[in-house]
Amino acid sequence: MRRIEGIITAEGAEIMSYIHELPDWPELSWDHKVLAEPLAAVRHRQGRLIGRMEGLGFDLRSEATLQTMTEEVMKSSEIEGEILDRDQVRSSIARRLGMDIGGLVPADRDVEGVVEMMLDATQKYSEELTDERLFGWHAALFPTGRSGMHRITVGAWRDDKSGPMQVISGPVGREHVHYEAPRAARVAGDMQAFLKWFKDEQSIDPVLKAGIAHLWFVTIHPFDDGNGRIARAIADLQLARSEQSPQRFYSMSAQIRQERKAYYDILERTQKGELDITEWLMWFLACLSRAFDGAEGILAGVLKKARFWDKHAGDPLNERQRDMLNWLLNGFEGKLTSSKWAKIEKCSPDTALRDITDLLERGILVKDEGGGRSTSYSLVDVA
Numbered sequence: 001m002r003r004i005e006g007i008i009t010a011e012g013a014e015i016m017s018y019i020h021e022l023p024d025w026p027e028l029s030w031d032h033k034v035l036a037e038p039l040a041a042v043r044h045r046q047g048r049l050i051g052r053m054e055g056l057g058f059d060l061r062s063e064a065t066l067q068t069m070t071e072e073v074m075k076s077s078e079i080e081g082e083i084l085d086r087d088q089v090r091s092s093i094a095r096r097l098g099m100d101i102g103g104l105v106p107a108d109r110d111v112e113g114v115v116e117m118m119l120d121a122t123q124k125y126s127e128e129l130t131d132e133r134l135f136g137w138h139a140a141l142f143p144t145g146r147s148g149m150h151r152i153t154v155g156a157w158r159d160d161k162s163g164p165m166q167v168i169s170g171p172v173g174r175e176h177v178h179y180e181a182p183r184a185a186r187v188a189g190d191m192q193a194f195l196k197w198f199k200d201e202q203s204i205d206p207v208l209k210a211g212i213a214h215l216w217f218v219t220i221h222p223f224d225d226g227n228g229r230i231a232r233a234i235a236d237l238q239l240a241r242s243e244q245s246p247q248r249f250y251s252m253s254a255q256i257r258q259e260r261k262a263y264y265d266i267l268e269r270t271q272k273g274e275l276d277i278t279e280w281l282m283w284f285l286a287c288l289s290r291a292f293d294g295a296e297g298i299l300a301g302v303l304k305k306a307r308f309w310d311k312h313a314g315d316p317l318n319e320r321q322r323d324m325l326n327w328l329l330n331g332f333e334g335k336l337t338s339s340k341w342a343k344i345e346k347c348s349p350d351t352a353l354r355d356i357t358d359l360l361e362r363g364i365l366v367k368d369e370g371g372g373r374s375t376s377y378s379l380v381d382v383a
Helices: 032-054 058-079 086-097 109-123 131-141 184-199 206-220 227-243 252-258 260-271 278-311 319-329 338-345 349-362
Strands: 166-169 176-180 365-367 377-379
Touching (some): 032 278, 058 227, 227 252, 252 260, 260 278, 338 349, 349 377
Antiparallel strands (some): 166 176
């Protein structure tokens, strides 16, 4: 049984209310003057980033998009406490984008579902957002019809049979209710209003619209689970519209993951506040700007990989070596050892050691400090 914790006045009356309970909901407002400068700065940075990426050429842009989308899928799930396998995510995205990256691995159904939703949002950004499309995203997120051990309503609005939809933290018996969503009977009507607003042309800057849409959707909280991930997918769809491009070069979810506490804090304050959402939009713009900083790291990695293969274009490498070098260039997790090489490349330990020794002699790999059975190897930095 879910319960609501409210603020009790001296007279004993509960006074907690949420933004969706206000008489004029969903007539959201914001201070254009306060937002003008940070919005202009974000749009300038956005334009410069897209310009730099467009100058890379098709293959490098595709690689940057693959890395960015991998981060987006991984981190959006991590925000909700779900850890996905990076190699499965990367392989699933590459297959769906038609990219030949080598070393593809099969992906679990839950990974395929998250990837399918995110790519539908960004690659088909110009298509209308409808309730059926959202139902499809939700069904993709929960292919077994369960969230963990619990059966949930999938591909349809929630019904609140188990009680009000609440965001709760803390141990059983001492829960803290951060937010309670509108009752289920309101969801269909609230979502109809949201989707109509999202479809209509307005004089709202497209980046601001991404922030408004994110907040509005997650405030309605229309599904039994997955609302945060879908809200972020909607924001990504709108950001892609703001750039008129399906290629993604920065990850908003990766930045939100780094600022997870601040993200939930500003959501809670806004959802317990007034219809003026200036503070939320200020935070959204600042977070987006910091996400552009993260794109610099992706760009550096893509350029490093390009320089590496330019330098070694004529080297007589076998397929196992090429595959493992790509693993290292793409951010191999942990230390590379001969046993890991043998396992990944499905070869004998002796073959793995010969492959590694050859790369050591060529100056492509270097032995890490330490030795014996714990010997590991790293790529030599490309100047």
